[in-house]
Amino acid sequence: MSDPSKQTDSGQTSDPGIVQTEDESVDQSPINPKKRIIRPWLLFGLLALLVVLLTVRDDLRQNTAKSSENAVRYVAFDMLGWSPRDLFIWRLRVAGLLDSPLGQRWAEAVDRAGEQPVQASGQYSTTETFASDEVEAHIYQVSLERGEKLIWQFSRLDTADSRLYASLERREKNDREWSTVTDLDADELTHSQVISKAGDYRIVLQPELFANAEYSLAMANGGSLPFPVEGATQRDIGSVFGVDRDGGARKHHGVDIFAERGTPVTAVIDGHARTGTSDRGGKHVWLSGSMIGLGSARYYYAHLDAFEVESGDKVKKGEILGYMGNTGNAITTPPHLHFGIYSGGPVDPAPFLKPEPMLPDR
Numbered sequence: 377m378s379d380p381s382k383q384t385d386s387g388q389t390s391d392p393g394i395v396q397t398e399d400e401s402v403d404q405s406p407i408n409p410k411k412r413i414i415r416p417w418l419l420f421g422l423l424a425l426l427v428v429l430l431t432v433r434d435d436l437r438q439n440t441a442k443s444s445e446n447a448v449r450y451v452a453f454d455m456l457g458w459s460p461r462d463l464f465i466w467r468l469r470v471a472g473l474l475d476s477p478l479g480q481r482w483a484e485a486v487d488r489a490g491e492q493p494v495q496a497s498g499q500y501s502t503t504e505t506f507a508s509d510e511v512e513a514h515i516y517q518v519s520l521e522r523g524e525k526l527i528w529q530f531s532r533l534d535t536a537d538s539r540l541y542a543s544l545e546r547r548e549k550n551d552r553e554w555s556t557v558t559d560l561d562a563d564e565l566t567h568s569q570v571i572s573k574a575g576d577y578r579i580v581l582q583p584e585l586f587a588n589a590e591y592s593l594a595m596a597n598g599g600s601l602p603f604p605v606e607g608a609t610q611r612d613i614g615s616v617f618g619v620d621r622d623g624g625a626r627k628h629h630g631v632d633i634f635a636e637r638g639t640p641v642t643a644v645i646d647g648h649a650r651t652g653t654s655d656r657g658g659k660h661v662w663l664s665g666s667m668i669g670l671g672s673a674r675y676y677y678a679h680l681d682a683f684e685v686e687s688g689d690k691v692k693k694g695e696i697l698g699y700m701g702n703t704g705n706a707i708t709t710p711p712h713l714h715f716g717i718y719s720g721g722p723v724d725p726a727p728f729l730k731p732e733p734m735l736p737d738r
């Protein structure tokens with residue numbers, strides 16, 4: 377039995393003029409040729425700093441160990457873009473430990489754990505310990521689409537002074553190497569990352585050598601935007617992104633969300649609205665962020681029965697833009713909202729519209 381509502385149409389040609397922006401930190405490779413050149417200078421600089429602290433500043437002498445530690449961190453993290461774990465590996469090397477069996481075992485622990493990571497899709501929480509006599513890493517992995525949001529809460533439960541390295545890493549589809557997205561703070565706060573590149577994501581935890589550590593980690597993934605139709609959910613999406621239109625001449629560049637005529641459709645971000653009428657989309661609204669379309673995604677609402685906003689209106693997330701109908705080329709179909717996202721071209725809205733992530737109760 378065919379359902380005419382699933383064959384509806386609408387849409388908009390692709391929009392290559394939009395500059396793509398990514399809400400994500402830039403990957404930093406720990407070692408590259410440029411950094412190798414800097415290293416001798418770095419060592420000399422640190423040495424000079426130590427000498428200055430020890431000879432010139434009497435009052436600082438007793439704090440020298442701590443100060444040089446901070447200096448090392450400043451140079452390594454802020455100037456060279458290393459992660460704390462990279463710095464520890466550098467220290468093992470300086471101490472001649474990296475080539476020892478123990479050093480090798482430590483350096484390869486992430487690779488070993490990565491062969492069988494804990495699958496942490498949906499909602500996940502755990503409390504774990506590292507014992508000082510084991511050399512291991514813990515890895516929690518999830519596969520994510522563009523537009524999803526990953527949230528996490530990470531805290532240290534022991535009071536030891538040792539370091540527990542924690543980072544979020546990404547491996548894009550068809551990639552073999554992992555790259556660091558961000559380091560994790562053991563601060564018990566809820567952090568989030570909106571996914572701009574589909575792929576595998578993992579949280580990697582590893583204590584420094586001979587360290588005890590106990591931690592708790594909670595994570596969850598879901599959508600990054602509120603649902604654009606009042607009272608509707610993902611289940612009301614009747615026609616998905618990418619299916620054929622006009623006998624295969626073009627693709628469906630959005631999702632169709634079905635609800636009663638007159639149901640309010642709402643803004644998914646703070647921004648401003650531009651209204652219009654066209655043969656294909658009927659009464660439609662373009663919603664864009666504060667940069668007037670440049671540098672941010674644009675959101676397209678088509679087949680409306682009526683507008684609640686006028687062109688140029690500033691709107692807040694959740695505000696009503698108009699009411700669902702079947703104007704434009706949806707005139708022979710039941711009322712639905714055609715919802716599109718354009719950011720460097722059309723993007724599948726479905727992952728954006730999953731329910732917002734919620735950490736599990738603990």
Ligand SMILES: [Zn+2]
Binds near residue numbers: 386387628713714715
């Ligand atoms: Zn559509």
